[in-house]
Amino acid sequence: MGTLEGKKIVLGVTGGIAAYKAVEIASRLRKAGAEVHVIMTKEATEFVTELTFREITGQPVSVDMWAKVANFNVEHIALANLADLVLIAPATANIIAKIAAGIADDMLTTTVLATKAPVMLAPAMNTNMYENPITQRNMAELRTRGMQLIEPASGHLACGIEGKGRLPEPVDIVQAVSDFMTEAQPLRGRKIIVTAAGTIEPLDPVRFLGNHSTGKMGYAIAAEAARQGADVLLVSGPSGLPAPANVRIERIQTAREMQAAVQAEYAQADAVIMSAAVADYRPKAVSAEKIKKSDDELVLHLERNPDILLGLGQQKQQQILVGFAAETCHLEEYAKKKLAKKNLDFIVANDVSARDAGFAVDNNRVQLYFRDGRVEKYPLMAKTELAKVILDKLAAILP
CATH class of the missing domain: 3.40.50.10300 (CoaB-like)
Known part of the structure; x- marks a missing residue:
């Protein structure tokens, strides 16, 4: 796996059943040398606790834009500016739709709108939601803006059906991040x-x-x-x-x-x-x-x-x-x-x-x-x- 030494990655975790896999993603990113800052949506905290990510990353976890106002320091802008990459895994149909529409109503979507760093998303959802023309259109919109989407896996889903929409394994997501961040830039300086x-x-x-x-x-x-x-x-x-x-x-x-x-x-x-x-x-x-x-x-x-x-x-x-x-x-x-x-x-x-x-x-x-x-x-x-x-x-x- 390519090294991520010194890279600062903002990991966005949204409220899908696959949110538990984000814990392993954060751990693997740390082991690859990255500094990981986690932003959780409010819904994500129903699946995984903030404490879990804080212990794994050694960094504060952001959820509420208005929490701890005394230390706020325009936190979403600070995270947007420090990021070498924003990774959203899992990325639900809802978060994909909000980003495609330019909505910024929580810490994660506001950070995405403010950052100049590359944005990578790993969609995870029910097969019917994934194949819905609206979701497909939203993902195409994100690609047009230069965002990277990791193809979801196929298999048995939490809803009980077989199909496409599973979050890829954490090792594969971290490999995709590593490949992207160490990829040669043939047009640099042009x-x-x-x-x-x-x-x-x-x-x-x-x-x-x-x-x-x-x-x-x-x-x-x-x-x-x-x-x-x-x-x-x-x-x-x-x-x-x-x-x-x-x-x-x-x-x-x-x-x-x-x-x-x-x-x-x-x-x-x-x-x-x-x-x-x-x-x-x-x-x-x-x-x-x-x-x-x-x-x-x-x-x-x-x-x-x-x-x-x-x-x-x-x-x-x-x-x-x-x-x-x-x-x-x-x-x-x-x-x-x-x-x-x-x-x-x-x-x-x-x-x-x-x-x-x-x-x-x-x-x-x-x-x-x-x-x-x-x-x-x-x-x-x-x-x-x-x-x-x-x-x-x-x-x-x-x-």
Whole structure:
């Protein structure tokens, strides 16, 4: 097992039947050299006592945000700041839902919201709860933010059924923590610009030209790049997604605003990953007032937006450029043309007409086309996993 010597781990324990296993997790983390600080939810104390964890870790145990006010010292912020990792084991469906929604109503959820450290969760719950689409959506949301989820085990559950949802054995959880914390960070020291979501071009104060991009792919790339040690700037069009942990974000609306944001830091960048769906055209004139409906046809006069990626390719020096091609037909032909025309190192191409991949879903099916002629095709996979593939390819060609 990899050493955790000197690492400070905040262990969150929630109110599931598997809470008793957290005692062994804390013990094994200590034996691996970690300094362990336990936060228990009120419900967790119904299964295991605070005293047990205090004796094992040698540290005070936090439960109530308002207890011992004289020594409070903004405790949740202190724990959030000292943590090298926040591990929640077991992670119930309830705590997963609260974190996904950004709720901070107890010591544990407040610490998670305040920390800049990586967050790892080990889900444990009834099989039906685990497989519920809401729980699956919440877990996908956490992955999009760069949080790590340990896959639950299958077997006999406390509710009496067989299925997926068991908390993995403590030895396996501590191994996952050790592997994660000692994992090489191939992008450490690299500056990467990622663009995400769609741009919008206003017609009047109410309407705009836009597209269906939600930013899920770009946000997943930004989160993974930060996890791999990169200094990440995420330039995002309008999106309902929260900013990934440890990522600088600049929110823009129009193509010209995105161009300005990228150009401002391009010279210092090691790589740019242009996953945003940038509007090709904008209205020649924007009405200062809402355009009123009439019996006549409405004619819009459009003009070309700047081609951001083409401009970057023309200015390119040492930077690695990665583009995206979202097409509905002739995928290979259009992707190869874009690769050559825009001086890219590789391009990620996908068919957005497929119902199970592309915009506004958690999965994608892509083909990678490289400058040297290589082509790599990938099956349908989660965008969080695809982000790792893309960044692995990037790391391999960085000078």
